[in-house]
Amino acid sequence: MNRLLGAVCALPPAIAFAAAFALSTPLPAQEAEADPAPAAPPSAFGKPDPSLVSGGHYEADPHHTLVEWSVDHLGFTPYFGIFGDVAGTLDIDPKRPEQARVAMSIPVASVTVASAGLKSHLLKAPASEGGKPDFFGPKPEDARFVSTLVRITGDQQAEMTGNLTLNGITKPVTLQVLFHGAGTMPPQMGGGEGLGFDATGTLKRSDFGLDFGIPMVSDEVELKIAAAFMKAAADKPGS
Known part of the structure:
Protein backbone atom coordinates (compact mmCIF):
# COMPACT_ATOMS: atom_id res chain seq x y z
CA MET A 1 0.00 0.00 0.00
CA ASN A 2 2.88 2.37 0.83
CA ARG A 3 4.40 1.70 -2.57
CA LEU A 4 1.02 2.50 -4.21
CA LEU A 5 0.70 5.78 -2.30
CA GLY A 6 4.26 6.67 -3.19
CA ALA A 7 3.53 6.09 -6.87
CA VAL A 8 0.45 8.30 -6.65
CA CYS A 9 2.44 11.10 -5.01
CA ALA A 10 4.99 10.93 -7.81
CA LEU A 11 2.34 11.72 -10.40
CA PRO A 12 1.67 15.31 -11.61
CA PRO A 13 -0.55 17.14 -9.06
CA ALA A 14 -3.81 17.05 -11.10
CA ILE A 15 -3.50 13.38 -11.97
CA ALA A 16 -2.35 12.52 -8.41
CA PHE A 17 -5.45 14.19 -6.97
CA ALA A 18 -7.77 12.27 -9.32
CA ALA A 19 -6.02 8.98 -8.54
CA ALA A 20 -6.18 9.62 -4.77
CA PHE A 21 -9.87 10.45 -5.01
CA ALA A 22 -10.53 7.24 -6.91
CA LEU A 23 -8.65 5.19 -4.32
CA SER A 24 -10.52 6.80 -1.42
CA THR A 25 -13.99 6.40 -2.91
CA PRO A 26 -15.65 3.08 -2.11
CA LEU A 27 -17.12 1.20 -5.03
CA PRO A 28 -20.93 0.95 -4.97
CA ALA A 29 -22.31 -2.36 -3.88
CA GLN A 30 -23.38 -4.52 -6.79
CA GLU A 31 -27.12 -4.66 -7.10
CA ALA A 32 -28.75 -8.02 -6.69
CA GLU A 33 -30.45 -7.74 -10.09
CA ALA A 34 -29.59 -5.61 -13.07
CA ASP A 35 -32.19 -3.12 -14.21
CA PRO A 36 -34.36 -4.64 -16.91
CA ALA A 37 -33.67 -3.50 -20.46
CA PRO A 38 -36.01 -0.74 -21.64
CA ALA A 39 -39.07 -2.09 -23.37
CA ALA A 40 -39.00 -1.88 -27.13
CA PRO A 41 -41.40 0.70 -28.51
CA PRO A 42 -44.63 -0.76 -29.83
CA SER A 43 -44.47 -1.53 -33.51
CA ALA A 44 -46.34 0.76 -35.87
CA PHE A 45 -49.73 -0.38 -37.06
CA GLY A 46 -48.81 0.45 -40.64
CA LYS A 47 -45.84 -0.96 -42.51
CA PRO A 48 -44.38 -0.26 -45.98
CA ASP A 49 -45.67 -3.62 -47.21
CA PRO A 50 -48.07 -3.57 -50.20
CA SER A 51 -49.22 -7.11 -49.37
CA LEU A 52 -51.12 -5.60 -46.41
CA VAL A 53 -53.43 -3.72 -48.80
CA SER A 54 -56.68 -5.67 -49.13
CA GLY A 55 -58.19 -3.25 -51.63
CA GLY A 56 -61.67 -1.88 -52.04
CA HIS A 57 -63.20 1.46 -51.12
CA TYR A 58 -61.43 3.80 -48.70
CA GLU A 59 -62.37 7.16 -47.19
CA ALA A 60 -59.80 9.92 -46.70
CA ASP A 61 -58.80 10.55 -43.09
CA PRO A 62 -59.34 14.33 -42.81
CA HIS A 63 -57.30 14.58 -39.60
CA HIS A 64 -54.14 13.16 -41.17
CA THR A 65 -54.36 14.19 -44.82
CA LEU A 66 -52.44 17.38 -45.56
CA VAL A 67 -51.63 19.39 -48.68
CA GLU A 68 -48.56 21.59 -48.26
CA TRP A 69 -47.94 24.31 -50.85
CA SER A 70 -44.74 26.30 -51.19
CA VAL A 71 -43.79 29.39 -53.22
CA ASP A 72 -40.56 31.33 -53.58
CA HIS A 73 -40.77 34.70 -51.80
CA LEU A 74 -38.64 37.47 -53.35
CA GLY A 75 -35.88 35.00 -54.14
CA PHE A 76 -34.92 34.99 -50.45
CA THR A 77 -36.92 32.16 -48.92
CA PRO A 78 -39.57 29.56 -49.62
CA TYR A 79 -42.89 30.25 -47.94
CA PHE A 80 -45.33 27.44 -47.28
CA GLY A 81 -48.83 26.90 -46.02
CA ILE A 82 -51.15 23.95 -45.52
CA PHE A 83 -54.62 22.83 -46.46
CA GLY A 84 -56.17 20.35 -44.02
CA ASP A 85 -59.56 18.76 -43.37
CA VAL A 86 -59.28 17.09 -46.76
CA ALA A 87 -62.13 14.75 -47.70
CA GLY A 88 -62.30 12.17 -50.45
CA THR A 89 -62.20 8.56 -51.56
CA LEU A 90 -59.78 5.99 -52.93
CA ASP A 91 -60.79 2.87 -54.82
CA ILE A 92 -57.95 0.44 -55.42
CA ASP A 93 -57.33 -3.16 -56.40
CA PRO A 94 -53.81 -4.18 -55.25
CA LYS A 95 -53.59 -6.55 -58.23
CA ARG A 96 -54.33 -3.70 -60.63
CA PRO A 97 -52.96 -0.54 -58.98
CA GLU A 98 -52.95 1.27 -62.32
CA GLN A 99 -56.75 1.24 -62.14
CA ALA A 100 -56.84 3.11 -58.83
CA ARG A 101 -59.16 6.10 -58.69
CA VAL A 102 -58.96 9.06 -56.33
CA ALA A 103 -61.38 11.94 -55.73
CA MET A 104 -60.43 14.59 -53.17
CA SER A 105 -62.02 17.81 -51.89
CA ILE A 106 -59.77 20.49 -50.34
CA PRO A 107 -61.32 23.33 -48.28
CA VAL A 108 -59.46 26.42 -49.49
CA ALA A 109 -61.19 28.64 -46.93
CA SER A 110 -59.42 26.81 -44.08
CA VAL A 111 -55.92 27.53 -45.42
CA THR A 112 -53.32 27.61 -42.64
CA VAL A 113 -50.33 30.00 -42.73
CA ALA A 114 -48.03 31.44 -40.07
CA SER A 115 -49.09 35.03 -40.74
CA GLY A 137 -61.62 35.89 -51.99
CA PRO A 138 -63.79 35.63 -48.86
CA LYS A 139 -65.88 32.60 -49.84
CA PRO A 140 -63.76 30.34 -52.02
CA GLU A 141 -65.17 27.05 -53.23
CA ASP A 142 -63.38 23.88 -52.21
CA ALA A 143 -60.68 22.78 -54.61
CA ARG A 144 -61.24 19.34 -56.14
CA PHE A 145 -58.88 16.77 -57.61
CA VAL A 146 -60.18 13.78 -59.60
CA SER A 147 -57.67 11.29 -60.98
CA THR A 148 -57.85 10.33 -64.65
CA LEU A 149 -54.74 8.19 -65.16
CA VAL A 150 -52.33 6.15 -63.03
CA ARG A 151 -49.03 4.91 -64.42
CA ILE A 152 -46.81 2.59 -62.39
CA THR A 153 -43.26 3.97 -62.49
CA GLY A 154 -41.31 1.76 -60.06
CA ASP A 155 -41.42 -0.32 -56.93
CA GLN A 156 -44.28 1.11 -54.87
CA GLN A 157 -44.26 4.25 -57.01
CA ALA A 158 -46.69 5.69 -59.51
CA GLU A 159 -47.49 8.81 -61.50
CA MET A 160 -51.05 10.04 -61.11
CA THR A 161 -52.62 12.60 -63.41
CA GLY A 162 -55.94 14.21 -62.63
CA ASN A 163 -58.07 17.28 -63.10
CA LEU A 164 -57.64 19.94 -60.44
CA THR A 165 -60.42 22.49 -60.10
CA LEU A 166 -59.20 25.56 -58.21
CA ASN A 167 -60.59 29.10 -58.18
CA GLY A 168 -63.28 27.97 -60.64
CA ILE A 169 -60.73 26.79 -63.23
CA THR A 170 -59.96 23.16 -64.13
CA LYS A 171 -56.51 22.10 -65.33
CA PRO A 172 -54.62 18.78 -65.41
CA VAL A 173 -52.02 18.23 -62.67
CA THR A 174 -49.57 15.32 -62.37
CA LEU A 175 -48.38 13.95 -59.03
CA GLN A 176 -45.52 11.60 -58.21
CA VAL A 177 -46.92 9.13 -55.69
CA LEU A 178 -45.05 6.88 -53.27
CA PHE A 179 -46.70 4.15 -51.19
CA HIS A 180 -46.02 4.86 -47.50
CA GLY A 181 -47.68 2.09 -45.53
CA ALA A 182 -50.71 -0.05 -44.76
CA GLY A 183 -52.01 -2.10 -41.86
CA THR A 184 -54.87 -2.79 -39.50
CA MET A 185 -55.88 -0.53 -36.63
CA PRO A 186 -56.42 -2.15 -33.21
CA PRO A 187 -60.02 -2.79 -32.07
CA GLN A 188 -59.85 -0.07 -29.40
CA MET A 189 -59.21 2.43 -32.22
CA GLY A 190 -62.10 1.18 -34.31
CA GLY A 191 -60.28 -1.51 -36.27
CA GLY A 192 -60.31 -1.23 -40.01
CA GLU A 193 -57.52 -0.90 -42.51
CA GLY A 194 -55.32 2.14 -42.90
CA LEU A 195 -53.46 3.06 -46.07
CA GLY A 196 -51.22 6.02 -46.84
CA PHE A 197 -49.20 7.69 -49.59
CA ASP A 198 -46.79 10.57 -50.08
CA ALA A 199 -47.12 12.68 -53.23
CA THR A 200 -45.34 15.63 -54.79
CA GLY A 201 -46.04 17.85 -57.77
CA THR A 202 -45.97 21.38 -59.14
CA LEU A 203 -48.45 23.75 -60.72
CA LYS A 204 -48.55 27.31 -62.00
CA ARG A 205 -50.93 29.42 -59.97
CA SER A 206 -51.43 31.76 -62.93
CA ASP A 207 -53.11 28.82 -64.73
CA PHE A 208 -55.83 29.12 -62.09
CA GLY A 209 -56.18 32.90 -62.23
CA LEU A 210 -54.01 33.48 -59.14
CA ASP A 211 -51.38 35.77 -60.63
CA PHE A 212 -51.09 38.44 -57.92
CA GLY A 213 -47.48 39.31 -57.03
CA ILE A 214 -45.77 37.43 -59.88
CA PRO A 215 -42.74 37.38 -60.22
CA MET A 216 -41.92 38.70 -56.72
CA VAL A 217 -43.75 35.65 -55.45
CA SER A 218 -43.17 32.70 -57.75
CA ASP A 219 -45.73 31.53 -60.25
CA GLU A 220 -44.65 27.94 -59.64
CA VAL A 221 -46.15 26.27 -56.60
CA GLU A 222 -44.61 23.13 -55.17
CA LEU A 223 -46.97 20.59 -53.63
CA LYS A 224 -46.19 18.05 -50.96
CA ILE A 225 -49.05 15.79 -49.93
CA ALA A 226 -49.59 13.28 -47.13
CA ALA A 227 -52.69 11.25 -47.98
CA ALA A 228 -54.21 8.91 -45.40
CA PHE A 229 -57.17 6.63 -46.08
CA MET A 230 -59.24 4.31 -43.90
CA LYS A 231 -61.54 1.39 -44.61
CA ALA A 232 -64.05 0.38 -41.97
CA ALA A 233 -63.62 -2.99 -40.32
CA ALA A 234 -65.61 -5.76 -41.98
CA ASP A 235 -68.71 -6.85 -40.09
CA LYS A 236 -68.30 -10.13 -38.26
CA PRO A 237 -70.57 -13.00 -39.36
CA GLY A 238 -73.75 -13.07 -37.33
CA SER A 239 -73.25 -9.55 -35.95
Whole structure:
Protein backbone atom coordinates (compact mmCIF):
# COMPACT_ATOMS: atom_id res chain seq x y z
CA MET A 1 0.00 0.00 0.00
CA ASN A 2 2.88 2.37 0.83
CA ARG A 3 4.40 1.70 -2.57
CA LEU A 4 1.02 2.50 -4.21
CA LEU A 5 0.70 5.78 -2.30
CA GLY A 6 4.26 6.67 -3.19
CA ALA A 7 3.53 6.09 -6.87
CA VAL A 8 0.45 8.30 -6.65
CA CYS A 9 2.44 11.10 -5.01
CA ALA A 10 4.99 10.93 -7.81
CA LEU A 11 2.34 11.72 -10.40
CA PRO A 12 1.67 15.31 -11.61
CA PRO A 13 -0.55 17.14 -9.06
CA ALA A 14 -3.81 17.05 -11.10
CA ILE A 15 -3.50 13.38 -11.97
CA ALA A 16 -2.35 12.52 -8.41
CA PHE A 17 -5.45 14.19 -6.97
CA ALA A 18 -7.77 12.27 -9.32
CA ALA A 19 -6.02 8.98 -8.54
CA ALA A 20 -6.18 9.62 -4.77
CA PHE A 21 -9.87 10.45 -5.01
CA ALA A 22 -10.53 7.24 -6.91
CA LEU A 23 -8.65 5.19 -4.32
CA SER A 24 -10.52 6.80 -1.42
CA THR A 25 -13.99 6.40 -2.91
CA PRO A 26 -15.65 3.08 -2.11
CA LEU A 27 -17.12 1.20 -5.03
CA PRO A 28 -20.93 0.95 -4.97
CA ALA A 29 -22.31 -2.36 -3.88
CA GLN A 30 -23.38 -4.52 -6.79
CA GLU A 31 -27.12 -4.66 -7.10
CA ALA A 32 -28.75 -8.02 -6.69
CA GLU A 33 -30.45 -7.74 -10.09
CA ALA A 34 -29.59 -5.61 -13.07
CA ASP A 35 -32.19 -3.12 -14.21
CA PRO A 36 -34.36 -4.64 -16.91
CA ALA A 37 -33.67 -3.50 -20.46
CA PRO A 38 -36.01 -0.74 -21.64
CA ALA A 39 -39.07 -2.09 -23.37
CA ALA A 40 -39.00 -1.88 -27.13
CA PRO A 41 -41.40 0.70 -28.51
CA PRO A 42 -44.63 -0.76 -29.83
CA SER A 43 -44.47 -1.53 -33.51
CA ALA A 44 -46.34 0.76 -35.87
CA PHE A 45 -49.73 -0.38 -37.06
CA GLY A 46 -48.81 0.45 -40.64
CA LYS A 47 -45.84 -0.96 -42.51
CA PRO A 48 -44.38 -0.26 -45.98
CA ASP A 49 -45.67 -3.62 -47.21
CA PRO A 50 -48.07 -3.57 -50.20
CA SER A 51 -49.22 -7.11 -49.37
CA LEU A 52 -51.12 -5.60 -46.41
CA VAL A 53 -53.43 -3.72 -48.80
CA SER A 54 -56.68 -5.67 -49.13
CA GLY A 55 -58.19 -3.25 -51.63
CA GLY A 56 -61.67 -1.88 -52.04
CA HIS A 57 -63.20 1.46 -51.12
CA TYR A 58 -61.43 3.80 -48.70
CA GLU A 59 -62.37 7.16 -47.19
CA ALA A 60 -59.80 9.92 -46.70
CA ASP A 61 -58.80 10.55 -43.09
CA PRO A 62 -59.34 14.33 -42.81
CA HIS A 63 -57.30 14.58 -39.60
CA HIS A 64 -54.14 13.16 -41.17
CA THR A 65 -54.36 14.19 -44.82
CA LEU A 66 -52.44 17.38 -45.56
CA VAL A 67 -51.63 19.39 -48.68
CA GLU A 68 -48.56 21.59 -48.26
CA TRP A 69 -47.94 24.31 -50.85
CA SER A 70 -44.74 26.30 -51.19
CA VAL A 71 -43.79 29.39 -53.22
CA ASP A 72 -40.56 31.33 -53.58
CA HIS A 73 -40.77 34.70 -51.80
CA LEU A 74 -38.64 37.47 -53.35
CA GLY A 75 -35.88 35.00 -54.14
CA PHE A 76 -34.92 34.99 -50.45
CA THR A 77 -36.92 32.16 -48.92
CA PRO A 78 -39.57 29.56 -49.62
CA TYR A 79 -42.89 30.25 -47.94
CA PHE A 80 -45.33 27.44 -47.28
CA GLY A 81 -48.83 26.90 -46.02
CA ILE A 82 -51.15 23.95 -45.52
CA PHE A 83 -54.62 22.83 -46.46
CA GLY A 84 -56.17 20.35 -44.02
CA ASP A 85 -59.56 18.76 -43.37
CA VAL A 86 -59.28 17.09 -46.76
CA ALA A 87 -62.13 14.75 -47.70
CA GLY A 88 -62.30 12.17 -50.45
CA THR A 89 -62.20 8.56 -51.56
CA LEU A 90 -59.78 5.99 -52.93
CA ASP A 91 -60.79 2.87 -54.82
CA ILE A 92 -57.95 0.44 -55.42
CA ASP A 93 -57.33 -3.16 -56.40
CA PRO A 94 -53.81 -4.18 -55.25
CA LYS A 95 -53.59 -6.55 -58.23
CA ARG A 96 -54.33 -3.70 -60.63
CA PRO A 97 -52.96 -0.54 -58.98
CA GLU A 98 -52.95 1.27 -62.32
CA GLN A 99 -56.75 1.24 -62.14
CA ALA A 100 -56.84 3.11 -58.83
CA ARG A 101 -59.16 6.10 -58.69
CA VAL A 102 -58.96 9.06 -56.33
CA ALA A 103 -61.38 11.94 -55.73
CA MET A 104 -60.43 14.59 -53.17
CA SER A 105 -62.02 17.81 -51.89
CA ILE A 106 -59.77 20.49 -50.34
CA PRO A 107 -61.32 23.33 -48.28
CA VAL A 108 -59.46 26.42 -49.49
CA ALA A 109 -61.19 28.64 -46.93
CA SER A 110 -59.42 26.81 -44.08
CA VAL A 111 -55.92 27.53 -45.42
CA THR A 112 -53.32 27.61 -42.64
CA VAL A 113 -50.33 30.00 -42.73
CA ALA A 114 -48.03 31.44 -40.07
CA SER A 115 -49.09 35.03 -40.74
CA ALA A 116 -52.58 36.19 -39.78
CA GLY A 117 -52.12 39.13 -42.12
CA LEU A 118 -51.36 36.86 -45.05
CA LYS A 119 -54.39 34.68 -44.35
CA SER A 120 -56.57 37.79 -44.34
CA HIS A 121 -55.07 38.80 -47.70
CA LEU A 122 -55.61 35.34 -49.19
CA LEU A 123 -59.30 35.53 -48.25
CA LYS A 124 -59.76 39.25 -48.79
CA ALA A 125 -62.68 40.53 -50.82
CA PRO A 126 -61.93 42.43 -54.06
CA ALA A 127 -61.22 46.14 -53.73
CA SER A 128 -64.32 47.05 -55.75
CA GLU A 129 -67.69 45.38 -56.16
CA GLY A 130 -67.52 42.93 -59.03
CA GLY A 131 -63.72 43.13 -59.11
CA LYS A 132 -61.25 40.31 -58.92
CA PRO A 133 -59.75 39.40 -55.50
CA ASP A 134 -55.98 39.20 -55.23
CA PHE A 135 -56.19 35.54 -54.31
CA PHE A 136 -59.12 33.33 -53.27
CA GLY A 137 -61.62 35.89 -51.99
CA PRO A 138 -63.79 35.63 -48.86
CA LYS A 139 -65.88 32.60 -49.84
CA PRO A 140 -63.76 30.34 -52.02
CA GLU A 141 -65.17 27.05 -53.23
CA ASP A 142 -63.38 23.88 -52.21
CA ALA A 143 -60.68 22.78 -54.61
CA ARG A 144 -61.24 19.34 -56.14
CA PHE A 145 -58.88 16.77 -57.61
CA VAL A 146 -60.18 13.78 -59.60
CA SER A 147 -57.67 11.29 -60.98
CA THR A 148 -57.85 10.33 -64.65
CA LEU A 149 -54.74 8.19 -65.16
CA VAL A 150 -52.33 6.15 -63.03
CA ARG A 151 -49.03 4.91 -64.42
CA ILE A 152 -46.81 2.59 -62.39
CA THR A 153 -43.26 3.97 -62.49
CA GLY A 154 -41.31 1.76 -60.06
CA ASP A 155 -41.42 -0.32 -56.93
CA GLN A 156 -44.28 1.11 -54.87
CA GLN A 157 -44.26 4.25 -57.01
CA ALA A 158 -46.69 5.69 -59.51
CA GLU A 159 -47.49 8.81 -61.50
CA MET A 160 -51.05 10.04 -61.11
CA THR A 161 -52.62 12.60 -63.41
CA GLY A 162 -55.94 14.21 -62.63
CA ASN A 163 -58.07 17.28 -63.10
CA LEU A 164 -57.64 19.94 -60.44
CA THR A 165 -60.42 22.49 -60.10
CA LEU A 166 -59.20 25.56 -58.21
CA ASN A 167 -60.59 29.10 -58.18
CA GLY A 168 -63.28 27.97 -60.64
CA ILE A 169 -60.73 26.79 -63.23
CA THR A 170 -59.96 23.16 -64.13
CA LYS A 171 -56.51 22.10 -65.33
CA PRO A 172 -54.62 18.78 -65.41
CA VAL A 173 -52.02 18.23 -62.67
CA THR A 174 -49.57 15.32 -62.37
CA LEU A 175 -48.38 13.95 -59.03
CA GLN A 176 -45.52 11.60 -58.21
CA VAL A 177 -46.92 9.13 -55.69
CA LEU A 178 -45.05 6.88 -53.27
CA PHE A 179 -46.70 4.15 -51.19
CA HIS A 180 -46.02 4.86 -47.50
CA GLY A 181 -47.68 2.09 -45.53
CA ALA A 182 -50.71 -0.05 -44.76
CA GLY A 183 -52.01 -2.10 -41.86
CA THR A 184 -54.87 -2.79 -39.50
CA MET A 185 -55.88 -0.53 -36.63
CA PRO A 186 -56.42 -2.15 -33.21
CA PRO A 187 -60.02 -2.79 -32.07
CA GLN A 188 -59.85 -0.07 -29.40
CA MET A 189 -59.21 2.43 -32.22
CA GLY A 190 -62.10 1.18 -34.31
CA GLY A 191 -60.28 -1.51 -36.27
CA GLY A 192 -60.31 -1.23 -40.01
CA GLU A 193 -57.52 -0.90 -42.51
CA GLY A 194 -55.32 2.14 -42.90
CA LEU A 195 -53.46 3.06 -46.07
CA GLY A 196 -51.22 6.02 -46.84
CA PHE A 197 -49.20 7.69 -49.59
CA ASP A 198 -46.79 10.57 -50.08
CA ALA A 199 -47.12 12.68 -53.23
CA THR A 200 -45.34 15.63 -54.79
CA GLY A 201 -46.04 17.85 -57.77
CA THR A 202 -45.97 21.38 -59.14
CA LEU A 203 -48.45 23.75 -60.72
CA LYS A 204 -48.55 27.31 -62.00
CA ARG A 205 -50.93 29.42 -59.97
CA SER A 206 -51.43 31.76 -62.93
CA ASP A 207 -53.11 28.82 -64.73
CA PHE A 208 -55.83 29.12 -62.09
CA GLY A 209 -56.18 32.90 -62.23
CA LEU A 210 -54.01 33.48 -59.14
CA ASP A 211 -51.38 35.77 -60.63
CA PHE A 212 -51.09 38.44 -57.92
CA GLY A 213 -47.48 39.31 -57.03
CA ILE A 214 -45.77 37.43 -59.88
CA PRO A 215 -42.74 37.38 -60.22
CA MET A 216 -41.92 38.70 -56.72
CA VAL A 217 -43.75 35.65 -55.45
CA SER A 218 -43.17 32.70 -57.75
CA ASP A 219 -45.73 31.53 -60.25
CA GLU A 220 -44.65 27.94 -59.64
CA VAL A 221 -46.15 26.27 -56.60
CA GLU A 222 -44.61 23.13 -55.17
CA LEU A 223 -46.97 20.59 -53.63
CA LYS A 224 -46.19 18.05 -50.96
CA ILE A 225 -49.05 15.79 -49.93
CA ALA A 226 -49.59 13.28 -47.13
CA ALA A 227 -52.69 11.25 -47.98
CA ALA A 228 -54.21 8.91 -45.40
CA PHE A 229 -57.17 6.63 -46.08
CA MET A 230 -59.24 4.31 -43.90
CA LYS A 231 -61.54 1.39 -44.61
CA ALA A 232 -64.05 0.38 -41.97
CA ALA A 233 -63.62 -2.99 -40.32
CA ALA A 234 -65.61 -5.76 -41.98
CA ASP A 235 -68.71 -6.85 -40.09
CA LYS A 236 -68.30 -10.13 -38.26
CA PRO A 237 -70.57 -13.00 -39.36
CA GLY A 238 -73.75 -13.07 -37.33
CA SER A 239 -73.25 -9.55 -35.95
